[in-house]
Amino acid sequence: MKSIPDIVLDQNAFFLSQKTKDIQYRLSLLKALKSEILKKEQEILDALNTDFKKSEFESYISEFALVISELNLAIKHIKNWAKPKRVSASLLTFPSKDYIYKEPYGTVLIIAPWNYPFLLALEPLIMAIAAGNTVVLKPSELTQNTSNILTQIIKNVFPEPVAVSVEGGVETATELLAQKWDYIFFTGSTKVGKIVAEAAAKQLTPITLELGGKSPCIIDHTNNIELVARRLVWGKLFNGGQTCIAPDYLIVNSNIKDELVNSIIKEITRRYGKHPKTSNDFPRIINKKNVKRLKALLNNETIIYGGDVDEVENYISPTLVDAPKLNSKLMQEEIFGPILPVLTYENEADIETIIRNLDKPLSFYIFSNNKHFIEKTIQKYRFGGGVINDVLVHFGNPKLPFGGIGTSGMGNYHGKHGFDAFSHKKSIMKRGTWLDIPMRYAPYKKKLNLLRKVFKYLG
Numbered sequence: 001m002k003s004i005p006d007i008v009l010d011q012n013a014f015f016l017s018q019k020t021k022d023i024q025y026r027l028s029l030l031k032a033l034k035s036e037i038l039k040k041e042q043e044i045l046d047a048l049n050t051d052f053k054k055s056e057f058e059s060y061i062s063e064f065a066l067v068i069s070e071l072n073l074a075i076k077h078i079k080n081w082a083k084p085k086r087v088s089a090s091l092l093t094f095p096s097k098d099y100i101y102k103e104p105y106g107t108v109l110i111i112a113p114w115n116y117p118f119l120l121a122l123e124p125l126i127m128a129i130a131a132g133n134t135v136v137l138k139p140s141e142l143t144q145n146t147s148n149i150l151t152q153i154i155k156n157v158f159p160e161p162v163a164v165s166v167e168g169g170v171e172t173a174t175e176l177l178a179q180k181w182d183y184i185f186f187t188g189s190t191k192v193g194k195i196v197a198e199a200a201a202k203q204l205t206p207i208t209l210e211l212g213g214k215s216p217c218i219i220d221h222t223n224n225i226e227l228v229a230r231r232l233v234w235g236k237l238f239n240g241g242q243t244c245i246a247p248d249y250l251i252v253n254s255n256i257k258d259e260l261v262n263s264i265i266k267e268i269t270r271r272y273g274k275h276p277k278t279s280n281d282f283p284r285i286i287n288k289k290n291v292k293r294l295k296a297l298l299n300n301e302t303i304i305y306g307g308d309v310d311e312v313e314n315y316i317s318p319t320l321v322d323a324p325k326l327n328s329k330l331m332q333e334e335i336f337g338p339i340l341p342v343l344t345y346e347n348e349a350d351i352e353t354i355i356r357n358l359d360k361p362l363s364f365y366i367f368s369n370n371k372h373f374i375e376k377t378i379q380k381y382r383f384g385g386g387v388i389n390d391v392l393v394h395f396g397n398p399k400l401p402f403g404g405i406g407t408s409g410m411g412n413y414h415g416k417h418g419f420d421a422f423s424h425k426k427s428i429m430k431r432g433t434w435l436d437i438p439m440r441y442a443p444y445k446k447k448l449n450l451l452r453k454v455f456k457y458l459g
């Protein structure tokens with residue numbers, strides 16, 4: 001394997017050869033990628049299962065199918081997305097024809113996390129390639145089996161100067177970040193996001209940061225509690241709670257708290273049985289370090305349900321915690337596991353106290369049928385994106401840009417938004433030469449009054 005600086009050199013040279021500007025070439029790469037992934041479906045699902053006992057169903061829907069649909073979208077729309085777009089001209093610069101050209105940045109670094117290790121490596125890669133960039137991908141070192149498959153797929157599909165997967169941990173990531181990139185796309189924790197941003201700032205490299213945070217879920221009294229519990233349990237326990245947009249904690253109207261908690265407990269049992277450890281549908285925590293971290297979050301807390309920890313098996317049972325203090329560890333850090341704190345509110349001021357205690361979240365959920373309350377709440381708080389009366393599902397519509405704000409990230413992607421994220425928008429004005437209004441040229445004497453009139457007229 002080449003050294004990292006050599007890989008970057010080769011990719012830069014290949015980019016400058018203009019080959020990736022050819023839309024047909026990009027299309028052929030995307031189609032080859034699709035066919036390779038389709039061929040390896042079972043291996044991909046098996047790798048995810050070996051890595052953290054993720055069920056085939058969840059792997060299929062949240063990794064395999066989402067990657068294939070992103071590929072389908074790119075293959076279908078690439079020609080249209082890449083075309084220069086004409087925009088209306090300005091009267092001030094008449095005569096002209098004005099365009100926005102979508103230009104690939106060049107050589108892109110993508111660093112991926114472990115929690116959706118297949119999806120979050122390939123989704124940005126697909127759009128980076130579609131937009132005409134060359135890519136170095138660093139998959140997560142914590143999901144070794146999935147990372148190996150990713151490396152194989154990329155090797156089988158792409159010539160090395162177009163895309164390559166470089167496996168490794170912090171040391172490799174650090175060496176990668178020390179190179180000069182044309183764009184960096186990072187998905188991971190806020191803590192590492194800051195390291196990436198610092199490295200990028202040194203070279204003024206543009207970045208997208210897809211980070212995490214504590215996503216609240218507000219539940220008022222106007223809804224069907226059983227349905228709320230069903231959707232909540234699905235979204236909280238999907239991937240074992242290791243989802244960046246999982247509802248992190250609940251803020252429940254105090255009048256319905258007991259009923260909701262009972263419904264959630266019934267729903268957990270309905271879906272995963274009395275012993276979720278034996279369920280094939282409930283994944284494990286990724287590693288011992290995270291099991292220990294999650295276990296420590298439960299110290300001194302009041303557990304309403306669950307709380308079983310098996311450090312040998314990397315297992316934590318679905319757990320409900322009653323009213324943790326806002327300054328507790330549980331309420332200060334992103335949980336990223338199957339633990340759900342239940343806080344209550346009497347009035348909207350209580351909700352504000354809880355939410356303002358934390359940074360801007362990646363997602364925000366409201367279960368309510370009160371339109372006024374929903375609209376007011378959407379507009380009041382700053383967050384990446386959200387769902388009313390469900391959780392997680394906004395991730396599934398590629399027409400919605402996906403990304404955080406503040407500590408939960410910067411920039412966004414998915415579908416065309418992803419293509420745009422990896423494209424520089426180059427403004428081009430093509431001016432006519434058949435008319436040359438003399439007013440802009442010196443000497444300016446006596447021209448200012450005319451200029452004022454023109455500006456007033458143009459409004």
Ligand code: NAD
Nearest residue numbers: 112113114139140169170173188189192210211212213244
């Ligand atoms: P992480 O930040 O620990 O690691 C992410 C990647 O960064 C890995 O490839 C890792 O090798 C690399 N890395 C680790 N330390 C590094 C360093 N010092 N310098 C450079 N690179 C380094 O995150 P994780 O544990 O893999 O993933 C969990 C986090 O990711 C959660 O906070 C979650 O919310 C977030 N996340 C966000 C999204 C999103 O779309 N916004 C999606 C998934 C996960």
